[in-house]
Amino acid sequence: MPELPEELKQALDEGSLTREQLEKLVGLEAQALGLSFEGAVEAARAGKLPVTDLGTLLEFHIEMLETAAA
Amino acid sequence: MPIEERSLERAIGVLRDHLNGVLARTISQARLIVFAVRDIDPPQIGVHLREGTAIGAQLRSSYGGLRLLLTQRCISTVAGRGRRRTHTLHTVHYRYALRAEDTDEPFIRWEYERDRPEGQWCRHHVQGPQTLRVAASDVSLNDLHLPTGWVTIEEVIRFCIVDLGVPTNPAHDWDAVLEDSYRTFRTDFAPIGEV
Numbered sequence: 417m418p419e420l421p422e423e424l425k426q427a428l429d430e431g432s433l434t435r436e437q438l439e440k441l442v443g444l445e446a447q448a449l450g451l452s453f454e455g456a457v458e459a460a461r462a463g464k465l466p467v468t469d470l471g472t473l474l475e476f477h478i479e480m481l482e483t484a485a486a
Numbered sequence: 487m488p489i490e491e492r493s494l495e496r497a498i499g500v501l502r503d504h505l506n507g508v509l510a511r512t513i514s515q516a517r518l519i520v521f522a523v524r525d526i527d528p529p530q531i532g533v534h535l536r537e538g539t540a541i542g543a544q545l546r547s548s549y550g551g552l553r554l555l556l557t558q559r560c561i562s563t564v565a566g567r568g569r570r571r572t573h574t575l576h577t578v579h580y581r582y583a584l585r586a587e588d589t590d591e592p593f594i595r596w597e598y599e600r601d602r603p604e605g606q607w608c609r610h611h612v613q614g615p616q617t618l619r620v621a622a623s624d625v626s627l628n629d630l631h632l633p634t635g636w637v638t639i640e641e642v643i644r645f646c647i648v649d650l651g652v653p654t655n656p657a658h659d660w661d662a663v664l665e666d667s668y669r670t671f672r673t674d675f676a677p678i679g680e681v
Contacts, residue, residue: 417539431498431521438523468590469541476557480530
């Protein structure tokens, strides 16, 4: 997991994120994999994210955003 | 019945506390992170397993160090009004995976997608990097979607204990914990397809 800012850690512990916070989380996870937010979303859509723990979690969080966008 | 509570917070708390209790009394002190994103429609509930800053739960097994990974996505639907308003959680995705500590790729993954995928494969399936002999061809199980029934986390924990030799919490009767939890899942919480 990338190091998360205190505000995000607290939101995760409290069990409630805003869409903006979820996007921020996706951005940080993408960055930890050397990707931009947009690059990660594109890779997730193409099934091209790395098959690692972080890659899988990132894909999962992107799916949450994508489902909402659908 | 599915998890149905007066508030989304309470429904999430029931799910989190129940599964964390099952894990802690059987194979791991790792905890589930459960969070809701309310300002999207329908509200999304994300569940994943974490141990400190690491993703998943570290396990010892007869075959060496393993990591159990779990993600689950639910949506919440609301019924009733005022004091009769209830929030119900429905599982739309789960993914349980096991990998060796020294590799990136899981050796087995159980997955479910509620919505029929574009490829029209079985919504409940198991995959992994194993090679399957199909007639005269060798086919990777990752290229197939071998059908399964609804797989519960209780069954995955049982597999870890019985087949992989993962040690259990000696303070509890793991078999009774899993049986009780499974019974709760089937009766108090959810019919197949819902949590």
